[in-house]
Amino acid sequence: MLKALLKKEFMALTAGITTDRRKGTRRSKGGIIGLAILFAFCYISLGTAFLGFSTAFSVILPDRLWLYMSMVGLMALAISILGSVFMTYSMLYKAKDNELLLALPIRPGTLLISKISSLYIMSVLFSALAIIPAMIILWTSGYPVPAATSVFGILSIFFIALMGTALACILGWLVALVVGLFPKKNALTVIATLVFLGAYYLFYFRVNTILNNMLANIDVIEGSVSAYIYPFYKMGVGCAGDVVSFLIFAVICVALFAVVCFVLSRTFFKIATRTEKVKSVEYKEKRTEAQSVPRALLRKEFKHYLGSPAYMLNSSMGTLFIVVAAVAMIIKRADILMFLEMLKQQLGSVLGKFPIQSYVTLLVGTVLCFFSATNDISAPGIALDAKTLWLSKSLPVDTMQIFGAKRNLHLILTLVPCLIFLAASAWVFKLDIMGIVYCAVLVILFTYFCANLGLMLGLRFPNLNWTNETMAVKQGAAVVLALFGSWVLILAIAALYIFVLRKTMAPETYMRILIAVFLVASLGINAWLMNAGKKRFAEL
Amino acid sequence: MLKIEHFTKKYGDTKAVDDLCLHIQPGEIYGFIGHNGAGKTTTLKAVSGIMNFDEGEITINGHSVVSEPLECKKVTAYIPDNPDLYEFMTGIQYLNFIADIFGVSADARAERIREYSQLFDLERSLANPISSYSHGMKQKLAVISALIHDPKLILMDEPFVGLDPVASHNLKQIMRKICDNGGAIFFSTHVLEVAEKLCDKVAIIKGGKLIKSGTMDEVKGDESLEEVFLELAEEADNA
Numbered sequence: 001m002l003k004a005l006l007k008k009e010f011m012a013l014t015a016g017i018t019t020d021r022r023k024g025t026r027r028s029k030g031g032i033i034g035l036a037i038l039f040a041f042c043y044i045s046l047g048t049a050f051l052g053f054s055t056a057f058s059v060i061l062p063d064r065l066w067l068y069m070s071m072v073g074l075m076a077l078a079i080s081i082l083g084s085v086f087m088t089y090s091m092l093y094k095a096k097d098n099e100l101l102l103a104l105p106i107r108p109g110t111l112l113i114s115k116i117s118s119l120y121i122m123s124v125l126f127s128a129l130a131i132i133p134a135m136i137i138l139w140t141s142g143y144p145v146p147a148a149t150s151v152f153g154i155l156s157i158f159f160i161a162l163m164g165t166a167l168a169c170i171l172g173w174l175v176a177l178v179v180g181l182f183p184k185k186n187a188l189t190v191i192a193t194l195v196f197l198g199a200y201y202l203f204y205f206r207v208n209t210i211l212n213n214m215l216a217n218i219d220v221i222e223g224s225v226s227a228y229i230y231p232f233y234k235m236g237v238g239c240a241g242d243v244v245s246f247l248i249f250a251v252i253c254v255a256l257f258a259v260v261c262f263v264l265s266r267t268f269f270k271i272a273t274r275t276e277k278v279k280s281v282e283y284k285e286k287r288t289e290a291q292s293v294p295r296a297l298l299r300k301e302f303k304h305y306l307g308s309p310a311y312m313l314n315s316s317m318g319t320l321f322i323v324v325a326a327v328a329m330i331i332k333r334a335d336i337l338m339f340l341e342m343l344k345q346q347l348g349s350v351l352g353k354f355p356i357q358s359y360v361t362l363l364v365g366t367v368l369c370f371f372s373a374t375n376d377i378s379a380p381g382i383a384l385d386a387k388t389l390w391l392s393k394s395l396p397v398d399t400m401q402i403f404g405a406k407r408n409l410h411l412i413l414t415l416v417p418c419l420i421f422l423a424a425s426a427w428v429f430k431l432d433i434m435g436i437v438y439c440a441v442l443v444i445l446f447t448y449f450c451a452n453l454g455l456m457l458g459l460r461f462p463n464l465n466w467t468n469e470t471m472a473v474k475q476g477a478a479v480v481l482a483l484f485g486s487w488v489l490i491l492a493i494a495a496l497y498i499f500v501l502r503k504t505m506a507p508e509t510y511m512r513i514l515i516a517v518f519l520v521a522s523l524g525i526n527a528w529l530m531n532a533g534k535k536r537f538a539e540l
Numbered sequence: 541m542l543k544i545e546h547f548t549k550k551y552g553d554t555k556a557v558d559d560l561c562l563h564i565q566p567g568e569i570y571g572f573i574g575h576n577g578a579g580k581t582t583t584l585k586a587v588s589g590i591m592n593f594d595e596g597e598i599t600i601n602g603h604s605v606v607s608e609p610l611e612c613k614k615v616t617a618y619i620p621d622n623p624d625l626y627e628f629m630t631g632i633q634y635l636n637f638i639a640d641i642f643g644v645s646a647d648a649r650a651e652r653i654r655e656y657s658q659l660f661d662l663e664r665s666l667a668n669p670i671s672s673y674s675h676g677m678k679q680k681l682a683v684i685s686a687l688i689h690d691p692k693l694i695l696m697d698e699p700f701v702g703l704d705p706v707a708s709h710n711l712k713q714i715m716r717k718i719c720d721n722g723g724a725i726f727f728s729t730h731v732l733e734v735a736e737k738l739c740d741k742v743a744i745i746k747g748g749k750l751i752k753s754g755t756m757d758e759v760k761g762d763e764s765l766e767e768v769f770l771e772l773a774e775e776a777d778n779a
Contacts, residue, residue, distance in 0.1 A: 290645055299637070397610075
C-alpha cells in the first residue's frame with residue numbers, strides 16, 4: 001500500500017515534467033528531456049548563488065575543516081527548512097486528495113509517510129544546493145581533503161534532508177495548530193513569511209561581519225557549536241574523518257525523523273479532517289454603486305491576490321523589496337555617492353567618451369528593469385483561475401478584458417514601487433529631466449512587456465491541474481520561463497552594452513533603442529494575445 | 541429563443557454529440573435527459589459559449605454563439621453542475637461582481653439580491669467568504685447570480701443537485717415564473733419525476749444522438765417518463 005502511495009506522490013512531483021497539463025497527455029521523450037534540462041539549468045543557476053556563502057565560510061578552512069563542514073551543514077539545514085516549510089502545511093494537511101485517501105482503508109500514518117516522502121525529496125534537492133557548492137569549494141581550494149570528507153560530505157545531504165524534513169514538519173504542524181486558532185490566517189502567513197525572509201536577508205547581508213566576529217572568537221564558537229548544536233558538531237567532526245561521530249550524527253537525524261513521523265501520525269487524521277473556524281459575519285444590506293466591467297475585473301484580480309498568501313509571496317516579493325531598496329538608497333545616499341565617485345575614478349578610462357551622468361542614467365534604468373523583473377504576477381494568472389475558467393468564459397466580457405485585468409494587476413503592483421525607486425534615484429543621483437523620462441518610459445515598457453510575456457506563457461503552458469494554489473504560482477513552465485527569462489534578458493541587455501557598445505553608443509541612444517524594442521515586442525505579444533491567445537483561452 | 545442546428549462535438553475521434561437539432565421557444569422549460577456521458581453537459585457548455593464545437597450552428601435570439609458570443613451571453617445565464625465560484629470573495633462581493641459585469645444598476649441589483657437571497661435563505665451568509673459555504677449554499681449563490689441580470693435564457697446543468705427541498709421547490713417556482721414572463725430554460729436532469737412535472741418539452745439523448753424530443757405528451761403519451769426513457773434507451777442499444 002505504501003508503495004502505491006509513494007508511486008502516486010512521485011507521479012505528482014514529476015507531473016510538471018512528464019505530463020502536458022493542457023492536453024492531459026504524456027509528453028514526448030524529447031519534451032521530457034527538454035524540460036528536465038531546463039529544470040537542471042535553473043537548479044544549477046540557483047546552486048551557484050550558494051557558492052558565495054561557501055566561499056565566505058572557507059576563511060575558516062585553514063585550521064578547522066570540521067567547523068567549515070558544521071557551518072555548511074547548518075546552512076544546508078536552513079535552506080532545506082526554508083525551501084519546504086511554506087509548502088509543508090498545504091502539502092500535508094491541506095492536500096485535496098486527503099479526504100479521498102482517508103476514506104480508503106489506509107492508515108493515516110501510512111498516508112502521512114507517503115506525503116512526507118515528497119517533502120523529503122524536495123528537502124534533498126535544497127540540502128544539495130548548499131552542500132555541493134561547499135564541496136566544490138573544498139575540492140578546488142587546494143586544501144588537503146580526506147576521502148572521508150568527500151564521502152561523508154555527500155552522504156550528509158541525505159541525512160540533513162531527513163532533519164530538515166522533520167523540522168519543517170514540526171513547523172508545519174505548529175502552523176496547522178495556530179491556523180486552527182487564528183481566524184486571519186492569510187495575514188498570519190504573510191507576516192510570518194516576511195519576518196522569516198527579513199531575518200534571512202539580514203543574515204545574508206551581514207554574513208561577512210558575522211564570520212569575522214566568529215573568527216575573532218573562534219574558541220568560543222567551537223565551544224558553542226559542540227555545546228548547543230551537538231548534531232552539527234558531530235557532523236563536522238565526522239566529515240573531517242571521524243567515522244563514529246558521523247554515525248552518531250546519522251543516528252540523530254534518522255531518530256529525529258522517525259520520532260516526528262510517529263508523533264505527527266497520531267494527530268494527522270484529526271488535523272487533516274478538521275474544518276477551519278470561520279467567524280460568521282451577518283450580512284447587513286448597504287447600497288453598492290455599479291462599476292464598469294474593467295474596474296470590476298481588476299477588483300476581482302486584486303481580491304484574488306490579496307486573498308492568497310501563496311500568490312503574494314511567490315509572485316510579488318519584488319514589490320516590497322523595491323520600496324525597501326528605495327528607502328535604503330535614500331538612507332545610504334552618502335555611501336552610494338562615495339562608491340559612485342570611486343567607480344568614476346577607477347572606471348573612467350574603461351568607460352567610453354560619453355558623460356558619466358549618461359552612464360548613471362543607463363545604470364538606473366537597467367536596475368529598474370531588473371527590479372521589475374523580480375515580479376511575475378501575470379504568469380500564474382491563468383493557472384490560478386483554473387477552477388473558475390467556466391465563469392470567465394460564460395460572462396459577457398471580451399477575452400482581452402480578462403487579460404487586461406491580469407496585466408493591470410501586474411503593472412500596478414510593479415510600476416508603483418519602481419516609480420518610487422526612480423524618484424529616489426533621481427534625487428540621489430541628481431538625474432536630469434530627460435534622464436528621468438528615459439528611465440520612466442523604459443521601465444514602463446519593460447514592465448508592460450513582462451506582464452504580456454507572463455500572460456502569453458501562462459496561456460501557452462497553463463498549469464491547470466494543481467491541488468493547491470502554491471503549485472499554481474510556484475510550479476510550471478510559465479512561471480519558470482517568465483521569471484528566469486526576464487532576468488536573463490536584463491543580464492543580456494547589460495552585457496551587450498558593457499562588453500560591446502559602451503564606447504561607441506551613447507547610453508541615451510541605447511535606452512532609446514531598448515524603448516523601441518520593448519514597444520515593438522509588447523505590441524507583438526499583444527497581437528498574439530488578440531488572436532492566438534484568445535483562441536487558446538477558449539480551448540482551456 | 542435558442543436554436544441548435546446539426547450540432548456536433550468531437551473529443552479526438554469520438555463524437556460526444558452527433559448532429560443534434562433542438563429549438564426552444566420563449567416561455568418553454570425544456571428538459572434534457574440522458575445517461576451519464578450522453579452529451580448533456582457538452583451541449584449546455586457549447587450553448588453557453590464556453591466550449592468550441594466542430595459542426596453545426598447555435599443561435600440565441602438570432603445571434604450566433606460563435607460569431608457574436610457577447611450578444612448571446614448578455615441575455616443568457618449558465619449554472620454548471622459543480623459551481624466552482626470565486627472562493628476569495630464573499631457572497632455579496634460575488635453577486636456585485638456579476639452585477640457589474642452585466643451592467644445591472646445599483647437599485648435593480650439591490651432589489652434582486654434582497655428578493656432571491658431571502659427566498660433561498662442565504663441572506664445572513666452573504667457577508668461570509670464563499671470558501672466557507674457548503675455545496676448547497678454555493679449552488680444557491682450560483683442560482684442567485686444567474687438571476688441577477690434578469691436573463692432571457694437560463695442554461696442549467698443538474699440544478700437541483702445539492703439543493704435542499706425548500707430551495708428546490710423555490711427554484712422550480714422561479715423557473716416557471718421566468719418562462720411565464722417570456723424567458724426560456726434549458727436544463728439537464730437525472731431526476732425524471734422533476735422533468736415530468738416541470739417541463740413543457742423534453743429531449744432524450746443517448747450516446748450523443750437525440751433519440752426523442754417534443755412536448756411531454758408527445759414523448760411519453762400515457763406512460764411515465766421513466767418507463768419511456770428506459771424503453772427508448774433499450775431500443776437505442778438494440779439499434
